[in-house]
Amino acid sequence: xxxxxxxxxREPYAREFDARVTSCTAADEGFAIELDQTAFYPTxxxxxxxxxxxxxxxxxxxxxxxxxxxxxxxxxxxxxHLVDATLPVGASVHGSLDWTWRRDNMEAHTGEHIIxxxxxxxxxxxxxxxxxxxxxxxxxxxxxxxxxxxxxxxRRANAAVREDVRVEALLPSPDELAxxxxxxxxxxxxxxxxxRIAGVDSCACCGTHVSSTGQVGLIKILRLTxxxxxxxxxxxxxxxxxEACEKAMQSLRETSNFLTVGDEEVPEAxxxxxxxxxxxxxxxxxxxxxxxxxxVATLAPKDSLAVCCLPGLDVEDLRYLCECVLERTxxxxxxxxxxxxxxxxxxxxxxxxxxxxxxxxCKELNARLGGRGxxxxxxxxxxxxxxxxxxxxxxxxxxx
Ligand SMILES: [Zn+2]
Numbered sequence: 001x002x003x004x005x006x007x008x009x010r011e012p013y014a015r016e017f018d019a020r021v022t023s024c025t026a027a028d029e030g031f032a033i034e035l036d037q038t039a040f041y042p043t044x045x046x047x048x049x050x051x052x053x054x055x056x057x058x059x060x061x062x063x064x065x066x067x068x069x070x071x072x073x074x075x076x077x078x079x080x081h082l083v084d085a086t087l088p089v090g091a092s093v094h095g096s097l098d099w100t101w102r103r104d105n106m107e108a109h110t111g112e113h114i115i116x117x118x119x120x121x122x123x124x125x126x127x128x129x130x131x132x133x134x135x136x137x138x139x140x141x142x143x144x145x146x147x148x149x150x151x152x153x154x155r156r157a158n159a160a161v162r163e164d165v166r167v168e169a170l171l172p173s174p175d176e177l178a179x180x181x182x183x184x185x186x187x188x189x190x191x192x193x194x195x196r197i198a199g200v201d202s203c204a205c206c207g208t209h210v211s212s213t214g215q216v217g218l219i220k221i222l223r224l225t226x227x228x229x230x231x232x233x234x235x236x237x238x239x240x241x242x243e244a245c246e247k248a249m250q251s252l253r254e255t256s257n258f259l260t261v262g263d264e265e266v267p268e269a270x271x272x273x274x275x276x277x278x279x280x281x282x283x284x285x286x287x288x289x290x291x292x293x294x295x296v297a298t299l300a301p302k303d304s305l306a307v308c309c310l311p312g313l314d315v316e317d318l319r320y321l322c323e324c325v326l327e328r329t330x331x332x333x334x335x336x337x338x339x340x341x342x343x344x345x346x347x348x349x350x351x352x353x354x355x356x357x358x359x360x361x362c363k364e365l366n367a368r369l370g371g372r373g374x375x376x377x378x379x380x381x382x383x384x385x386x387x388x389x390x391x392x393x394x395x396x397x398x399x400x
Pocket of ligand 1: 109110113195205206207208209
């Protein structure tokens with residue numbers, strides 16, 4: 001039965017410790033080592049396991065790659081350290097934790113309690129899913145939160161951080177437990193460990209936490225997504241939250257410098273730029289249409305079929321070209337062709353008619369010219385893998 005007297009529970013701030021190797025066996029990707037005591041937290045309760053090194057005497061450091069419980073979830077206290085080198089059974093070892101990693105996880109875990117406790121108190125929603133990653137912590141709630149709710153939760157969470165409330169791990173007796181109000185995901189067997197942050201949250205938890213909320217430093221909710229009456233919050237705490245804010249400020253600074261505006265003017269400046277771009281695109285389109293109209297004015301088709309080969313036209317331009325030809329010349333069928341931009345081997349085409357069904361001809365041309373595409377009876381479009389000369393003579397043969 002779990003007694004919570006492992007070193008990582010008794011002394012969650014222990015970064016270094018001494019122990020004795022009790023077993024060492026070859027594992028898939030290294031060696032599975034057990035010690036008579038350990039400060040390495042094994043993966044569990046949503047919190048990733050610790051990393052670090054184990055060293056025998058003045059020998060080289062063996063890298064601790066991952067740490068897990070021998071029987072996951074059973075709390076037998078037996079911890080397996082997956083290490084990249086063999087260590088002699090019986091040897092004294094010095095363990096050293098990757099403290100940045102562990103501290104990040106303690107800040108993250110404590111921050112998650114603060115957020116979950118506040119959401120539960122304000123809205124009655126339960127934390128129904130929890131994942132602690134390096135990029136962010138994901139917390140799922142069984143209810144819908146709005147962006148305004150989330151901002152309120154974040155502000156309250158950071159107020160709890162500034163108040164620097166104690167974070168305690170309680171091991172209550174069954175009687176004491178009966179009188180405790182705490183959040184719990186499942187019915188635990190044996191001793192329950194309740195992590196209490198006075199006035200903020202009480203929750204059954206087997207993770208490691210900082211000893212007061214002030215040490216979380218900062219809680220930043222990055223993203224809110226709602227789906228099927230559930231809400232997922234992505235957040236960062238402590239050092240990782242600060243780092244994310246630094247990066248966000250850096251991006252903002254680069255953008256505001258580039259736009260030569262103040263930070264707070266960036267959204268408006270980007271909207272303005274986007275509107276200018278749309279206006280220029282519109283003007284460019286109009287200039288393109290004017291050119292097409294000029295070209296059509298020079299056409300004097302002798303018969304009812306016009307084949308127009310023009311460079312630099314997209315499908316929309318080709319459609320406009322066909323419409324102009326049908327409207328302004330005696331032609332009743334028009335084929336507009338232009339080399340596909342960025343692909344020398346293909347031609348874009350649009351064919352339009354003032355009455356005739358072009359679909360059969362389109363199919364035949366596609367088959368003959370390695371093409372694809374189709375459309376409505378009087379307007380087909382697509383591309384062919386051929387040259388302008390071959391395309392023009394095929395069109396004249398089939399539609400002429
Ligand atoms: Zn916890």
